[in-house]
Amino acid sequence: xxxxxxxPVMRPVTTVPVPTATYLTPDGQxxxxxxxxxxxxxxxxxxxxxxPLVPGAVVLDEQVAxxxxxxxxxxxxxxxxxxDVGGNQSGxxxxxxxxxxxxxxxxxxxxxxxxxxxxxxxxxxxxxxGRALMTVVDNEIDRQDTIGGACxxxxxxxxxxxxxxxxxGCRENFLTEGAKHGLGMRDxxxxxxxxxxxxxxxxxxxxxxxxxxxPGKRVALRAEIDTLVLISNCPQMNNPCNDFxxxxxxxxxxxxxxxxxxxxxx
Amino acid sequence: MAxxxxxxxxxxxxxxxxxxxxxxxxxxxxxxxxASSSPFCPEDVAADSLTWAETVAPGGYTHKxxxxxxxxxxxxxxxxxxxxxxLYNALEPTERLNVADTQKIPWQAYxxxxxxxxxxxxxxxxxxxxxxxxxxxxxxxxxTAAWNALRYGTALPEGPAPAGRxLFVKAAAKHGLGPADxxxxxxxxxxxxxxGDGSFDWFGSSGAGTAVELVAELPLIxxxxxxxxxRDPRPEYVVGPLRVHAWRTPETNPTTPADERFxxxxxxxxxxxxxxxxxxxxxL
Ligand SMILES: [Zn+2]
Numbered sequence: 162x163x164x165x166x167x168x169p170v171m172r173p174v175t176t177v178p179v180p181t182a183t184y185l186t187p188d189g190q191x192x193x194x195x196x197x198x199x200x201x202x203x204x205x206x207x208x209x210x211x212x213p214l215v216p217g218a219v220v221l222d223e224q225v226a227x228x229x230x231x232x233x234x235x236x237x238x239x240x241x242x243x244x245d246v247g248g249n250q251s252g253x254x255x256x257x258x259x260x261x262x263x264x265x266x267x268x269x270x271x272x273x274x275x276x277x278x279x280x281x282x283x284x285x286x287x288x289x290x291g292r293a294l295m296t297v298v299d300n301e302i303d304r305q306d307t308i309g310g311a312c313x314x315x316x317x318x319x320x321x322x323x324x325x326x327x328x329x330g331c332r333e334n335f336l337t338e339g340a341k342h343g344l345g346m347r348d349x350x351x352x353x354x355x356x357x358x359x360x361x362x363x364x365x366x367x368x369x370x371x372x373x374x375x376p377g378k379r380v381a382l383r384a385e386i387d388t389l390v391l392i393s394n395c396p397q398m399n400n401p402c403n404d405f406x407x408x409x410x411x412x413x414x415x416x417x418x419x420x421x422x423x424x425x426x427x
Numbered sequence: 428m429a430x431x432x433x434x435x436x437x438x439x440x441x442x443x444x445x446x447x448x449x450x451x452x453x454x455x456x457x458x459x460x461x462a463s464s465s466p467f468c469p470e471d472v473a474a475d476s477l478t479w480a481e482t483v484a485p486g487g488y489t490h491k492x493x494x495x496x497x498x499x500x501x502x503x504x505x506x507x508x509x510x511x512x513x514l515y516n517a518l519e520p521t522e523r524l525n526v527a528d529t530q531k532i533p534w535q536a537y538x539x540x541x542x543x544x545x546x547x548x549x550x551x552x553x554x555x556x557x558x559x560x561x562x563x564x565x566x567x568x569x570x571t572a573a574w575n576a577l578r579y580g581t582a583l584p585e586g587p588a589p590a591g592r593x594l595f596v597k598a599a600a601k602h603g604l605g606p607a608d609x610x611x612x613x614x615x616x617x618x619x620x621x622x623g624d625g626s627f628d629w630f631g632s633s634g635a636g637t638a639v640e641l642v643a644e645l646p647l648i649x650x651x652x653x654x655x656x657x658r659d660p661r662p663e664y665v666v667g668p669l670r671v672h673a674w675r676t677p678e679t680n681p682t683t684p685a686d687e688r689f690x691x692x693x694x695x696x697x698x699x700x701x702x703x704x705x706x707x708x709x710x711l
Contacts, residue, residue, distance in 0.1 A: 179485065179507045179667040184587035188580035192663040193587035194507070195486030196456070199430070228585050320446050324454035327484035329585045336597045337584050346600040360439060368439040396585060398430075399449060401442065405430035 198329050198398050200227040201247055201408045208408065209377025211244035213415045214299045221414040225252075227407035228396035230334035232341060233414065234259045235384040240298060240417050242381045243355050243392075247408020249372030251357035251395040253311045253331040255339075255350065256286060256294045259387040262344060264288045268307045268351040278361060279304035280353065286382070289350075294388050299381040302356060302374050309359040309369055311335065311352050312397050321399045334393030342389060354395075355380055357402045371401045383417070456484035456668055465672065469500060472674050479673035483510075485666045486587070488594035488652045490601060491673070492517050495711055496681045497643045499673035501651075503560065503616040506635035507667030509656045510615040511569040511591045513599075514544055514552040517646040518709065520604060522546045526565050526611045532694045536621065538563040538613060541688055543695050544641070550702040551644040551695070554682055560637035562618030562630050568611045569595065570657045578657075579664050588664045594652035602648050615639050617656035627658055644681045644702050646711070681706070 181194045213219060220239065225231040227250075235241045243252055258264035270287040272278055280286075282300040285293045297305075310316075313332035317325045335349045356374040361367045394410050395403050436442040458481040459465040465480030478497060483489050485507075493499060501510045516522035525547035530536045532545055540558045543551040569591025575582035584593040595609045616637065618630040653669045655661075682689050682699050689699050705711075 179505045179665060181663065181665065182587075184581075186579070186581040186587070191579050191581060191587050192665075193486070193579075194663075194665050194667065195587045195589065196484055197585070197587050229583060230585075318458075322450040322452055323460055324452040324457045325449075326458055327454065327456045327487045333584065333597055336600045337593065340596050340600070340606050343605075345605050346603060362439055366439040368442045369436075370439055370442045371437050400446060401431065401434065401436040405434060 196327065198228060198396055199407070201406050206247050206406060206408060207376050208246050209244075210246055210411055211377045211379055213240070213413045214242045214379045214381035215240050215415065215417045216419070217415040217417040219413055219415045221412070223412050225392055225394045225410040225412060227394060227409055228329055229394050230338035231392040231394070231412060232338045233390055233412065235295070235382070235388050235390055235414055237384050237386050238416070239414050240381050240383045241295075241390060242379055242413040242415065244411035244413070245356040245374045245378045246376065246411055247406065248376040248378065249356060249374045249401070249404040250408045250410060251397070251402040252355035252410050253335070253393040253395050254353040254355055255335060255391040257344070257389040258288060258294065259389040262342065262348065262389065264290050264292070265348065265350060266294060266353065268353070271307060278308065280307055281305065286353070293385040295382040295384050297380060298383045299379070301378045302380065305380060306354040306357045306359040307351070308361070308367065309354050309357055309402070311393065312395060312402070317399065325399060328398055329396040331393035331395050334396070335391055338391050338393070354402065369400050369402050372404065456482045456487060467670055467672070469672055472672065473676065476674040476676045477672060478675055479671060481671045483651060483653045483669040483671060485668055486589045486654055488598045488650070489671065490598040490648065490650045493643045493647045493649055493673055494675060495643055495646050495706065496679050497673050497675050498556070498640060498679045499643065499649070499671065500638055500640040501615055502638040502670035502672075503632070503667065504635060504670055505667030506632045506637075507665055508653060508669040509617040509659075509666055510669050511595070511612045511652040511654060512615065513595060513610065513612045513650040515602075515604070515648040516546065516552065517648045520602065520608065520648060522548045522550070523608070523610055524552060524612065526613060529613065530565050532698065533692065536565065538565055538615075541691055543698055544613065545698060549698060550705055551682070551698045552647060553641045553643050554688060555639055555641050557638070557640045560616050560633050560639060562633045563613065563615045563639075564617065564619050564656065565613045566621070566627065567614070567619060567657050569614065569652055570654055574657055589654060591652040591654040594654065595650055598650040598652070614656055617659060619656070619658055629658055629660055631659070642679065642681060645706065
């Protein structure tokens with residue numbers, strides 16, 4: 162610039178060294194100063210990778226790394242098996258009509274139609290238009306949660322304190338994954354938490370407690386229409402939604418050999 | 428190793444007690460609330476005038492809506508910060524930082540004290556008031572996932588080498604803005620210069636303890652992604668924490684004709700006139 166303006170001497174700021182750590186990458190190792198949250202240790206965590214819960218030809222089989230996001234379209238009639246590989250790993254999940262994403266999963270419609278607060282085998286996962294998106298055709302957990310919502314940077318500061326603002330959270334994962342499909346903040350609604358335990362006690366007390374799942378436990382969802390599935394493999398470090406030990410998930414989509422027992426009543 | 432043994436979370440009441448027991452801690456990177464409680468309040472600023480105080484994590488992002496006339500200062504305590512920055516008119520976010528105009532209108536490619544950060548609508552979003560670094564960049568923008576995958580072998584936003592664009596997309600989403608609303612950005616504290624043949628010469632940082640201070644000429648949405656400059660030549664992904672403070676007092680006004688910088692050049696004078704005209708019409 163040709164101009165000169167007042168440039169007062171500013172207080173020197175305290176200087177500190179930048180800590181670095183070494184992280185595994187697909188290509189090897191990377192030295193980075195980014196504070197990445199804890200994840201499971203291979204040699205201390207029992208993993209069960211499981212199999213599809215219904216017989217049929219596998220058309221997609223992918224692993225979701227701890228703390229990561231995932232998305233995929235399950236075509237009408239196909240079945241998505243989600244495997245809780247490390248046990249008690251919350252798979253935060255949102256569903257959308259793959260053709261018209263304004264139609265998306267609705268927790269209240271799902272619960273009101275079935276007159277029950279928990280998701281179990283036979284639960285029809287309904288949209289905000291009351292239509293069936295997917296049906297739970299098999300499930301190895303006593304009950305699955307759709308009340309507890311997703312963790313976020315912002316709500317974590319309410320629950321634990323402002324010191325956790327830079328912890329990773331599920332809403333961050335939903336934003337990252339949703340952006341790949343043209344979805345933004347207003348598209349993130351109340352979600353499902355596969356393998357997470359949120360009891361509602363007699364006096365109304367409600368919260369995330371130790372899970373009822375175990376390594377290799379599964380849930381199977383049949384798509385009633387082409388359904389876009391978003392997953393956040395919950396990176397939470399402050400509550401038991403993942404046993405304080407983020408582990409992988411496995412997502413398997415198959416074409417079932419036979420008609421499944423539970424028919425959507427849409 | 429699992430931390431579950433350190434927690435008792437078998438019932439709702441136990442889980443609640445466990446969560447509440449985590450309160451009151453501090454982190455090397457966090458917002459300070461209220462802002463007046465900042466442990467790093469600038470010496471020349473009254474703590475009770477602070478409206479934003481935060482240390483941004485390496486590889487982290489932050490965002491804030493600032494009132495017109497707010498001063499905000501970015502500090503690089505380690506000499507390793509790189510504050511990729513986007514500005515939007517908070518009232519009409521289709522008006523946003525335009526890097527081309529920011530370089531072209533002042534006839535100056537390199538950001539420094541007095542440089543206006545212009546929108547594409549002929550107005551000044553913010554003015555750089557002071558600068559003790561002199562190492563900034565408006566050419567290279569921020570990193571993308573494709574670039575970081577090439578440079579570092581990984582680019583996941585939750586991983587050790589997040590890309591600036593992916594952080595901007597998340598920050599923008601929190602103001603109702605989508606990926607198409609993330610334009611080219613400027614970056615502070617890591618500089619490049621253009622050589623005679625057009626190649627970028629890496630100047631990097633001017634060291635620990637530098638700062639830039641800006642004034643919001645309009646109500647602003649400020650997005651900041653603190654990630655390495657895309658031309659940072661090191662094989663390691665190194666970025667330091669970034670300190671942010673903003674404050675407002677009766678003296679912290681947007682630029683007016685009473686300020687010397689208002690008449691710094693005929694172009695910038697007209698940009699300030701446009702800005703004041705807009706503010707006046709809107710009753711700001
Ligand atoms: Zn979560």
